[in-house]
Amino acid sequence: MTDQRQRHPRPDRALARAVEASKAPAISRAAAVLRLLGKSDAPLGLQSIARDLGLVPSTCLHVLRALVAEEFVSIDPDTKRYSLEAGVLTLARHWLRRNRFTDLAQPVLDRIGQSFDVTVLGVHIVGLDHLIVVAVSQSGQNFQLSTQVGSRFPALISATGRCIAAFGDHSEAELEARFRTLRWDEPPTFDDWRVQVSQTRVQGFAVDAGNYISGVTVVAAPVWKTPGKLSHALVAIGIGSALKRRGLPALQDALVPAARTLSNQLCGE
Amino acid sequence: MTDQRQRHPRPDRALARAVEASKAPAISRAAAVLRLLGKSDAPLGLQSIARDLGLVPSTCLHVLRALVAEEFVSIDPDTKRYSLEAGVLTLARHWLRRNRFTDLAQPVLDRIGQSFDVTVLGVHIVGLDHLIVVAVSQSGQNFQLSTQVGSRFPALISATGRCIAAFGDHSEAELEARFRTLRWDEPPTFDDWRVQVSQTRVQGFAVDAGNYISGVTVVAAPVWKTPGKLSHALVAIGIGSALKRRGLPALQDALVPAARTLSNQLCGE
DNA sequence: GACCGCCATTCGATATATGAAATAGCGTTC
DNA sequence: GAACGCTATTTCATATATCGAATGGCGGTC
Structure with a gap:
């Protein structure tokens, strides 16, 4: 019913293009991470995210840490798995409000x-x-x-x-x-x-x-x-x-x- | 830097700290922009956003363009005013779903x-x-x-x-x-x-x-x-x-x- | 109990995102 | 209708985010 593009086999090419074109590539990466976490049924580890999106792990870690700091992503301190955090709800509420x-x-x-x-x-x-x-x-x-x-x-x-x-x-x-x-x-x-x-x-x-x-x-x-x-x-x-x-x-x-x-x-x- | 602070009484200091600390400052800036747009009752222009957040206009423009490309922000092509876009709803739905x-x-x-x-x-x-x-x-x-x-x-x-x-x-x-x-x-x-x-x-x-x-x-x-x-x-x-x-x-x-x-x-x- | 494999994380050189200043557009005022 | 003030936008040197390799840590296996 939803559109789920199943693009797992190869690292996201659309992302690569977006990063290339933009002057704020970190933002495209962050968006890709959020969408990936959104699609995923279970929390994901760093490597898994980096692989799926074709990102360098260290860069991906920076992105994730920033997203965690901004409360769009949560990390389970034990398993080091990442998932969406409730902060995204707040944005949605603001959008709906106006x-x-x-x-x-x-x-x-x-x-x-x-x-x-x-x-x-x-x-x-x-x-x-x-x-x-x-x-x-x-x-x-x-x-x-x-x-x-x-x-x-x-x-x-x-x-x-x-x-x-x-x-x-x-x-x-x-x-x-x-x-x-x-x-x-x-x-x-x-x-x-x-x-x-x-x-x-x-x-x-x-x-x-x-x-x-x-x-x-x-x-x-x-x-x-x-x-x-x-x-x-x-x-x-x-x-x-x-x-x-x-x-x-x-x-x-x-x-x-x-x-x-x-x-x-x-x-x- | 210092006289910027004087001119604008409240350029987000928390943002300044987040940007300082993070290795992906663009993401902190993007989040700040999203929250600002969320809070605002009306669409905002580039200058206004940059001023409120204490950002350089050119940087702010890059952030906004990236957010527009990712469909978290929409721009009215006529007035060049920015506001939240429905993309944030999609993230929220994914969060709620799981x-x-x-x-x-x-x-x-x-x-x-x-x-x-x-x-x-x-x-x-x-x-x-x-x-x-x-x-x-x-x-x-x-x-x-x-x-x-x-x-x-x-x-x-x-x-x-x-x-x-x-x-x-x-x-x-x-x-x-x-x-x-x-x-x-x-x-x-x-x-x-x-x-x-x-x-x-x-x-x-x-x-x-x-x-x-x-x-x-x-x-x-x-x-x-x-x-x-x-x-x-x-x-x-x-x-x-x-x-x-x-x-x-x-x-x-x-x-x-x-x-x-x-x-x-x-x-x- | 030591090895192995996988993972998250740190580190340093370099390509590049950033910020100040210059430019270009656009509506308003005189 | 020209000049002004405001805006968004481009430019380009440089501080810095990024990448790849090296490190450290954890769990499983023999």
Whole structure:
């Protein structure tokens, strides 16, 4: 469900590039360490971290010590194993505190989720690379469709992806390159997908009928924080068969105006 | 260097020390930037950040660019103002996902919160410096006593502080030094406090009857993840008068065994 | 009980991140 | 419309963070 790139075999090449380019490489390394610790199920030792990221152990140690000092990482003094520390929660709280989208979206998500018995997400579109779930309303019944705040997904996947392709202004070439990297349960062809994107542009919302996950229908409606630059979306996720019975059109008719209202509220101020 | 200090009354001195000591100063700077952006209500410009933290603008720019590249910070391309980005949420989610304390504590908090109509927190004790709220159960009624996951408090404040003083093994001198820096609504004398700490050690839990916040009673019970090293606590917060009526003893009798059970679950693995 | 292997950690030379000053952009004022 | 004050940004010498090798420590094995 999450995007977990399994890139263990070889030391992180993306990190190498980031370090090369940046004038503060220690920060890229620190970020890589945090993400690695985040992905890992168990605390990790210095060597293991250094190996995975292709870092020199001594440098890695410096990074870890700095992160420990800043309370983003904790070290077990006995085993010398490192893991994420609660300090990261504090940052997240601050982000949530000053984020109008989450505040405004939450009641809307809850209302739609309850009415249609679907899981509804508010997502933040970071770029063409991926999006982040920033608000969730889990309907009581559907425990199968579980997602958490903070989850990352490839930007162009599923219904949201069609919205991003339709309303963000990205070059066709770039879109296709990205599209080729996606993994779907039942992948559409690029041509099919382009047609669906065009349709999305016309009708103002997107539907993914089982492409991303078989049997699961996803509806996404775009939200703008500033006119012209697509930044968020509302996403409803439900079992395809259930939605067919209980009215996909009605769900669309709830989601789209909600997204529009949110856009107005966000732009207005 | 010196005249910089004079011009800007409070360029973060703690940061200066951290940078001095660390072998990865960029990371300390990055953390300081993240925290500053977290605290700030509005996006900040480069100069403003550099001034507040006592950083050279060019260095600060490098830090910010690295943080933007890592998606912990976003920049508004028009105004060149920086703010926290949703990437910090992803780290927080990973922390929460692999944290057994929050998982185990949440249902317990909810049960106690509902039974006694109090706000109940699970806190993670980072050290003598502070603790972090990692789980919350907000009872329906008490909107006054609002706290969020990720909030930080001084470690020795209120009832939790008495637990930490009682069960963490810290030197008397250190405790007193820290104690002197605390701010209470109705501060106890150090001697009073020491007596209360002794009492806490004996009875296995602590009560703060309006010292921290006037009229608010706080009960805290210690939780150990590893024997000997106090790491967490359960904290119940309620209006003093209401608790008096509805049985503070009963609340204690619920909280303390719950904390003990949690300790066993966490230690047992 | 001494060896071995693996790990975290220290140490010193060197590539490089940093900081002061210079430059470039941008909105405001006169 | 030019000049000002403010901002972000680039430049480039130098203090310093980084790297690789050497050290120290711990647990397991024979």
